[in-house]
Amino acid sequence: MTAPRALKQDFPIMTTQTAQLSVGTQALFDRLPVGTYAVEVQPDGRLLFHYVSDRWLQMCGLARDALMADPGLALDVIHPDDRDAMLQANLVALETQQPFHWEGRLQVQERDTWVAISSNPRRLEENRTLWEGVMIDISAYKKLESDLRDSQASLQRLLEHLPIATSVVELGGEGRVLFSNAQFHRTFGYTPEEVPTVEAWFALAYPDPGHRAAVRALWYAAQQKAMAGPGQIEPMEFKIACKDGTVRDVVVSATIDEGVMIVSFQDITQQKRTQAELRLSEHKFRTLVEDAYAVIYTLNLEGEFQYLSPNLFTLLGYAPEELSGLHFANIVHPDDMAHCKAFMQRVYASNTRQGNLEYRVRHRNGEWHWHVTNASPLHDVDGQLIGMIGNAHDISERKARETRMSRQATYDELTGLLNRAAFFERLDQLASVTQAENPPSIGLMFIDLDNFKQINDTHGHAAGDRVLQILAARLQSALRSSDLCGRIGGDEFLSLLYGVSDADTATRIAVQVLQQLVEPITLGELSLLPSCSIGIALSSRHGREISELVRHADEAMYRVKQSGRNGVCLAE
Structure with a gap:
């Protein structure tokens, strides 16, 4: 009990006196589920308890006789870490004659109990003040509050590490932004201070007033529909202005639950750019394939044509659909089949590009034309080998020239x-x-x-x-x-x-x-x-x-x- 005595040097000494309450009033107070008390601040600064209820004594773990003998025991039960704050609040209330409110812990039998104390001053005769108050056990509330904070912290940690920009918004009122994760700020560049509310976000993300009005109307309509129904805002695509002046393509969706809305922003800028580049690449490829003086082809693992470019007709007189699905043996010279098959097997076995295969292929008119081909392995989206893709050029003129040169080198x-x-x-x-x-x-x-x-x-x-x-x-x-x-x-x-x-x-x-x-x-x-x-x-x-x-x-x-x-x- 010595530690509380030291604190009493800066706090009036309390004494206990039974107030002259009616028997009915005292019985009523004792039946209340809260602790009640009445204490007077005397002219010499000492405190005199006029009344304490049994519930108050029970919450403090004190006997009435012990408290009467030593009023300082009331300070002993205040948790050491909370005692100074309580004393300071008491002094302020005494000086200002304003109501006293405090939340803190009692330490009774090595067990912490959270309480809320509230008292109001009442003026008595001879410049005396009586403080009438209640003390409520709020341990269950504090545990719930702690659990809620832990749950919110866990949710915040989860959202913080999501690879997608995410914000938590309060529904109703001004739509406060309660939290935005790091990816949100990395994606758009705005700090939390710059986006305190949904309306502030709209002003930054959609600087054009006309466009902003259209987006707001669309979003709030979707929000109302979600609140009245499934609690989900289906993905919608928007162009969002970033702090650095760039504009990003973003798919926005949301989940509504218990008065808050969790909003997800999926940045698809690179995906859209890649799709655009792919479309351009496909256009260039079609143009190249159709204009190039070569046949582009694909074979499956069995050596059957799966694709042939349109200029097959120019080079060999066939429409692509005439050869599609047929084995290449249908047009390759019999004497060249062995090394054509070996070439195909090298492509598949090495899984690398092979080149400079020269062979004869039959034109639709029956003539044999010399071709040279280069080919690479072809894979599906899972990386599995499904065939090969190649291009073939007509080298008949070159072969004829080589034959002439060879004959000139050999024959008179x-x-x-x-x-x-x-x-x-x-x-x-x-x-x-x-x-x-x-x-x-x-x-x-x-x-x-x-x-x-x-x-x-x-x-x-x-x-x-x-x-x-x-x-x-x-x-x-x-x-x-x-x-x-x-x-x-x-x-x-x-x-x-x-x-x-x-x-x-x-x-x-x-x-x-x-x-x-x-x-x-x-x-x-x-x-x-x-x-x-x-x-x-x-x-x-x-x-x-x-x-x-x-x-x-x-x-x-x-x-x-x-x-x-x-x-x-x-x-x-």
């Missing part, structure tokens, strides 16, 4: 025979074969046209060229399909006789060739009798080195010329 342009470089390249390839354990025998004929310069000089180069073409064709027809023939100079030819090992066979073939070559040639009114000198060398007699065979055949051919031309000679 005038005669169509192998040129010198290509012929000797074939001989080198054959030489590698002759290094085998049982190499094939070969014969080599060196053919030179006799007096060919005179034909050019006398009848012109055009006639000479025509003679070369005719003799080249005769030479080609006189040889077997396994033999090679090439033009190695202006009027010089080499022929490779594959599998020939004996002199009689080689000589017989050479004589047959000579007989065909020297047949008369008619060029319009011009008739010519060609003459040829042929030298022969055999790997079985002259060695397997190509250079040696050519040298021996060349020497044999010159011996024919020295002997009068137009004949055949086997190298010595």
Whole structure:
């Protein structure tokens, strides 16, 4: 009891005196569910209790005799943390003679009890004041209030961490904004002080008066409908002005419950922008696909066409719907099917882009066109592989050009025979074969046209060229399909006789060739009798080195010329 004594130094000492109340009045007070009391402030500053009810004593945990003996016990039951505030409120009420109101805790038997005390001053004779008051146990109310605060705090914490802008608005009155979460302020930029009410929000979010009036009417109509019905305001889309001057597309919805409205603001600005960009991208894609000089296509996992761009008709003569659903084998050259299938499997297996597949595809008119394709894997919205998308270009002109260039690099342009470089390249390839354990025998004929310069000089180069073409064709027809023939100079030819090992066979073939070559040639009114000198060398007699065979055949051919031309000679 010592701590309260220290406090009494600044508070009048209280004494207890039984007030002269009627028996009926005292019985009435004792039956009240609240504690009642009457206390007088005496001229010397001491307090004199005129009356305390049994309920008051019960709430304070005091016996009447103990209180009468030591009125300071009334201070002892005030919670230490609340005692100073109570004393201060008492002094203010005493000085101002205004009603005294206080809420705080009593600490009785180590148990806290929340009470509310209210008393009013009544003037007595001789400048005395009597304070008549009640003390009510408000512990249940305080617990409910605490639970409500905890519930509100939990709700606020939940709303605070929502990834969507949210506000809690009081219904009725001026529509106070009770709370807005951090996402609300991040989205729109306004501080809580700038948005104290719904009307303040309307003024900021919809600066144009006409537009603001339309939005207000729409929103309040939806709010009234929700309050009369399901308690839900269905999502509505608005354009909302932000503090930084930007305008955001927002879907607003709300839930109404127990006098408040929880409003959600879903920012769909990026979604709308993405949708707009997607529409633009789709438009550009359609324009690109329709205008590009290529076929855009998609295949499913089985290799069946799912989509073909409209310019398929321009490139291949088919309408897209004619091939849709068909396997690509229906138009791809049979000889190219294997590497087309392998290409498709590489796309699916690697799940990456593959390119530069060249293949032949059939035009509607039956012609084969060369195409090159690049393709990438195609996935559905869940990331599952469903096929591939590719583009195909017609490269027929390029392939024809490459064929011409390849032929020019390999064949003599005038005669169509192998040129010198290509012929000797074939001989080198054959030489590698002759290094085998049982190499094939070969014969080599060196053919030179006799007096060919005179034909050019006398009848012109055009006639000479025509003679070369005719003799080249005769030479080609006189040889077997396994033999090679090439033009190695202006009027010089080499022929490779594959599998020939004996002199009689080689000589017989050479004589047959000579007989065909020297047949008369008619060029319009011009008739010519060609003459040829042929030298022969055999790997079985002259060695397997190509250079040696050519040298021996060349020497044999010159011996024919020295002997009068137009004949055949086997190298010595």
